[in-house]
Amino acid sequence: MKDLLHFDELLSDDEKLIRQTASDFIRDELEPYIEIWFANGEFPQHLVKKMAELGFLGISLPEEFGGSAASPLMYGLIMEQLEYGDSGIRSFASVQNSLVNYPIWKYGSDKQKKYWLPRLAAGEVIGCFGLTEADFGSNPAGMRTRAQEYANHYILNGSKMWITNGSIADIAIVWAKLDGELRAFLVPTDTPGFSAREIKDKWSLRASVTSELVFEGCQIPKENILALAKGLKAPLSCLTQARFGIAWGALGAAKACLNAALNYAATRIQFDKPIGAFQLSQEKLVEIYSRLIQGELAAWRVAKLKEGALFDHNQVSFIKRNNVELARETAKSARSILGANGISAEYPIMRHLMNLESVYTYEGTHEIHTLILGKYLTGESAF
Amino acid sequence: MKIYVCVKQVPDTETKVKVAEDGKSLDERDLTLILNPYCEFAVEEGLRIKEKLGGDVTLVTVGPDGAKAALRSGLAMGADSAIHLSADNARMADSFVIASLLAEQIKAGAPDLVLMGKKSVDTDMQAVPPMTAALLNLPIVTAVVEAEWNIDSAKLVREIEGGKERYEMAYPLIATIDKGLNEPRYASLKGIMQAKKKPIETKTVNLSGETLVIEKMSYPPVAQPGKIVGEGAAVAPELIRLLREEAKVIE
Ligand SMILES: Cc1cc2nc3c(=O)[nH]c(=O)nc-3n(C[C@H](O)[C@H](O)[C@H](O)COP(=O)(O)OP(=O)(O)OC[C@H]3O[C@@H](n4cnc5c(N)ncnc54)[C@H](O)[C@@H]3O)c2cc1C
Numbered sequence: 001m002k003d004l005l006h007f008d009e010l011l012s013d014d015e016k017l018i019r020q021t022a023s024d025f026i027r028d029e030l031e032p033y034i035e036i037w038f039a040n041g042e043f044p045q046h047l048v049k050k051m052a053e054l055g056f057l058g059i060s061l062p063e064e065f066g067g068s069a070a071s072p073l074m075y076g077l078i079m080e081q082l083e084y085g086d087s088g089i090r091s092f093a094s095v096q097n098s099l100v101n102y103p104i105w106k107y108g109s110d111k112q113k114k115y116w117l118p119r120l121a122a123g124e125v126i127g128c129f130g131l132t133e134a135d136f137g138s139n140p141a142g143m144r145t146r147a148q149e150y151a152n153h154y155i156l157n158g159s160k161m162w163i164t165n166g167s168i169a170d171i172a173i174v175w176a177k178l179d180g181e182l183r184a185f186l187v188p189t190d191t192p193g194f195s196a197r198e199i200k201d202k203w204s205l206r207a208s209v210t211s212e213l214v215f216e217g218c219q220i221p222k223e224n225i226l227a228l229a230k231g232l233k234a235p236l237s238c239l240t241q242a243r244f245g246i247a248w249g250a251l252g253a254a255k256a257c258l259n260a261a262l263n264y265a266a267t268r269i270q271f272d273k274p275i276g277a278f279q280l281s282q283e284k285l286v287e288i289y290s291r292l293i294q295g296e297l298a299a300w301r302v303a304k305l306k307e308g309a310l311f312d313h314n315q316v317s318f319i320k321r322n323n324v325e326l327a328r329e330t331a332k333s334a335r336s337i338l339g340a341n342g343i344s345a346e347y348p349i350m351r352h353l354m355n356l357e358s359v360y361t362y363e364g365t366h367e368i369h370t371l372i373l374g375k376y377l378t379g380e381s382a383f
Numbered sequence: 384m385k386i387y388v389c390v391k392q393v394p395d396t397e398t399k400v401k402v403a404e405d406g407k408s409l410d411e412r413d414l415t416l417i418l419n420p421y422c423e424f425a426v427e428e429g430l431r432i433k434e435k436l437g438g439d440v441t442l443v444t445v446g447p448d449g450a451k452a453a454l455r456s457g458l459a460m461g462a463d464s465a466i467h468l469s470a471d472n473a474r475m476a477d478s479f480v481i482a483s484l485l486a487e488q489i490k491a492g493a494p495d496l497v498l499m500g501k502k503s504v505d506t507d508m509q510a511v512p513p514m515t516a517a518l519l520n521l522p523i524v525t526a527v528v529e530a531e532w533n534i535d536s537a538k539l540v541r542e543i544e545g546g547k548e549r550y551e552m553a554y555p556l557i558a559t560i561d562k563g564l565n566e567p568r569y570a571s572l573k574g575i576m577q578a579k580k581k582p583i584e585t586k587t588v589n590l591s592g593e594t595l596v597i598e599k600m601s602y603p604p605v606a607q608p609g610k611i612v613g614e615g616a617a618v619a620p621e622l623i624r625l626l627r628e629e630a631k632v633i634e
Contacts, residue, residue: 008415017456
């Protein structure tokens with residue numbers, strides 16, 4: 001893809017370097033096999049260790065916990081490159097970094113941090129984040145999963161739905177109500193009464209594990225509560241981290257689709273001309289490209305803001321909504337440029353198109369982010 | 384083991400190069416610059432030797448200010464420190480001038496082993512390493528494809544036409560690394576973050592004494608589309624006529 005606005009000039013040598021590493025990793029380790037994994041509904045679990053070695057599972061964590069203390073921009077660039085490969089591998093990394101490492105680091109005790117974070121960053125332990133329930137998606141505050149306090153432990157009952165990494169996780173961060181207040185518990189997945197069932201019949205994120213979690217009288221040690229996490233603000237703060245990465249990831253998926261369409265438009269001949277020479281194809285490509293480079297600049301700006309005092313979750317809602325939507329439109333339009341080949345697994349577009357349907361819905365649906373920004377603009381809550 | 388790895392920053396071979404308006408240099412505006420892939424093999428080999436025998440790896444480059452990026456990527460792979468011999472117009476400089484600067488630096492640092500890439504993918508001259516060795520009066524093995532590094536000597540193999548040459552020699556020595564000797568590691572995020580703390584010593588150098596002047600750069604001629612004369616034995620006379628009279632490639 002061409003760099004009209006010289007975006008690369010906004011990146012330091014180190015930022016370019018980490019983008020290169022992530023891109024090489026995807027080119028070497030994922031791209032040759034992803035269509036098969038996707039078709040078989042397989043998550044490439046052998047890549048977990050490799051990602052850990054590259055530092056991709058503890059990106060923002062302080063060094064003392066096995067992390068790299070990298071900037072939000074580096075985090076974003078890594079997510080972008082991972083999703084250039086597939087949303088599934090990016091989803092895995094989003095969950096581990098933003099939905100498991102982050103809450104433990106932000107809301108956990110020193111003991112919890114020292115124990116869990118180095119293991120998570122090293123990929124020895126896989127985590128998942130259970131907020132959504134079958135009956136409570138956009139409105140998690142209504143959740144039914146409950147914890148009860150006893151002298152030496154809590155008892156957890158309920159279930160979670162659509163949980164990324166659920167069946168391969170060693171540890172689940174489970175959000176549940178304790179005396180009516182939303183709290184978070186570290187639930188080892190070998191706890192008696194815990195079970196996970198993988199949701200296999202899905203047409204999106206097929207190279208990612210999505211599961212239902214069930215808790216039947218799970219006994220959770222007292223020390224496994226994330227003591228500082230109280231109320232809906234806590235899980236939402238984690239989602240802000242993950243959504244930031246998703247906004248970058250979506251750019252990666254969009255770039256993969258645009259590159260495929262550009263190559264195709266240059267080589268496919270109809271009416272004795274490459275189809276890229278037809279005005280209608282050019283309009284599609286220009287539209288995709290224009291939105292993409294705008295989305296990239298917005299994501300860059302929020303990455304910079306994220307390091308300072310002007311950072312605000314509305315900014316993340318803006319880029320998540322904007323970039324995922326542009327990626328989804330990109331995939332559709334790019335698909336049409338490839339004609340029949342657009343639906344073939346020989347090209348990555350249809351896979352991205354299907355993946356982006358999940359990305360459009362999870363981490364706050366497109367509509368919910370519209371309401372968040374609507375409230376930001378008007379001061380009126382329309383939820 | 385004190386190891387120097389001499390590296391060069393080059394245009395990415397995957398990007399299209401454009402000749403600048405002056406007609407004798409490259410337009411750097413849309414150019415992606417990378418650590419020369421053969422130098423990457425040399426850095427990787429240096430790191431493996433360090434992991435096996437101990438010691439430290441120092442990178443040396445002659446290049447403009449932007450060439451620091453190539454040093455950063457070598458440091459992120461795991462090299463310990465770097466020396467930047469900085470000169471604005473070093474990108475296309477004369478091999479002999481580069482070799483002289485490297486030789487001076489190597490002489491001052493007195494490493495046990497100097498590694499370089501077999502060639503740089505931009506100018507492709509393969510001249511700097513042997514010139515450097517000659518200036519220092521050090522033995523050199525070029526295009527190494529197999530190597531066994533021991534504490535006081537190395538067994539090195541280079542490919543030659545129709546066979547292999549085997550060497551065993553004591554340090555200090557210079558070796559240039561060919562593709563296939565190793566698979567360079569990725570620069571990990573940790574490596575990149577740690578590299579920020581690693582020292583790059585910058586010395587401004589003078590490229591005086593250059594004898595090579597680039598007069599003009601031009602693109603290779605565009606291939607003309609082929610022409611199908613016909614099919615089968617019947618068209619052979621016509622084909623011969625065209626080859627003789629139009630293409631003028633046979634008498
Ligand atoms: C592949 C995948 C992985 C996931 N991973 C996780 C995970 O790891 N952890 C986790 O906790 N969750 C996860 N989720 C769940 C995801 O976050 C939810 O699906 C999402 O929050 C939406 O909830 P829902 O599906 O119940 O939709 P609903 O909330 O039922 O929404 C249905 C539709 O109604 C719209 N809607 C709802 N309320 C309003 C309103 N007030 N105004 C306007 N429109 C409204 C929505 O925008 C949507 O279009 C995952 C989902 C998927 C698909």
